[in-house]
Amino acid sequence: MPIGNPVSPFPSDSAMTEVEFVATGGQTVYTISGGYLMHNVAVYRNGVRLVDTLDYNATDQSTIVLTAGATVGDNIVVQIYGHDNTASPALSTTYGGTVNGNLRVGVSTSIGCVLTSANGTKYRLFVENDGSIKTVTA
Numbered sequence: 001m002p003i004g005n006p007v008s009p010f011p012s013d014s015a016m017t018e019v020e021f022v023a024t025g026g027q028t029v030y031t032i033s034g035g036y037l038m039h040n041v042a043v044y045r046n047g048v049r050l051v052d053t054l055d056y057n058a059t060d061q062s063t064i065v066l067t068a069g070a071t072v073g074d075n076i077v078v079q080i081y082g083h084d085n086t087a088s089p090a091l092s093t094t095y096g097g098t099v100n101g102n103l104r105v106g107v108s109t110s111i112g113c114v115l116t117s118a119n120g121t122k123y124r125l126f127v128e129n130d131g132s133i134k135t136v137t138a
Contacts, residue, residue, distance in 0.1 A: 001104070004041070014086070015077055015081070016080065016081050017034075017071050017079070018078070018079050018080075019032055019077070019078045019080065020034075020075065020076070020078075021075075021076040021077075021078075022073060022074070022075060022076075023070030023071065023073065023074040023075075023076055023113070024070075024072060025069070025070075025071065025072040027041075027066075027069060027070050028065055028066045028068075028069050028070070029063055029064075029065050030063060030065075030066075030076055030077060030078065031062060031063050032062055032063065033065065034057070035061045035062045035078075036061055036062075036080045037081075037082055038058070038059075038061060039052075039058075040080065040081040040082045041045045041058050041078055041079065041080055041081070042079040042081070043055070043056050043064055043076070043078050043079075044075075044077040044078075044079075045066075045070065045074055045075070045076055046074055046075050046103075047075070050066075052120065054067070055067055055068075058093045062108070063137070064076075064078055071132060081133070082114065087134075088125065110117035111124075113125045114115060116137075123135045123136065123137060123138070124136050124137075
C-alpha cells in the first residue's frame with residue numbers, strides 16, 4: 001500500500017482502480033489502458049506519492065509522464081478515481097470537466113446526455129438529424 005496523503009476531494013465511495021508498472025531504465029511515459037479522468041489520479045513511485053505538475057504530468061487522459069526518468073525496477077502505481085477503467089475516458093459531471101473536441105450526442109430519444117435541473121427534474125438532451133437540439137423528460 002503506497003504511503004502519502006489521501007487523494008481529495010474524492011468521496012470515500014468513489015470508484016478507484018490501481019494500475020501498477022515496473023519501470024525500465026529512464027522510463028518516463030506510462031500508458032493507462034482505459035484512460036482516466038482529468039485531475040482524478042494519484043501517482044506513487046516506490047510508495048511515495050508524487051506531486052502533479054512537479055513530479056509528473058497527467059494531461060491527456062491516457063498517459064502519465066514523469067518529469068524525471070525512473071530507475072530500473074522502480075514501482076510506479078497510478079490510482080484512478082471516479083472511473084472504472086474499463087472504457088474510454090468520459091466526462092465527469094461529478095467533479096466537473098471540459099470537453100476538448102466533439103461531444104457526440106445520439107439522435108434518438110433513448111440516447112443522449114441526461115441533464116438534471118436545479119429542481120431535480122431530469123432531461124435527456126439529443127440532436128435531431130437536421131442538427132436541432134431537442135429535450136425530453138428522462
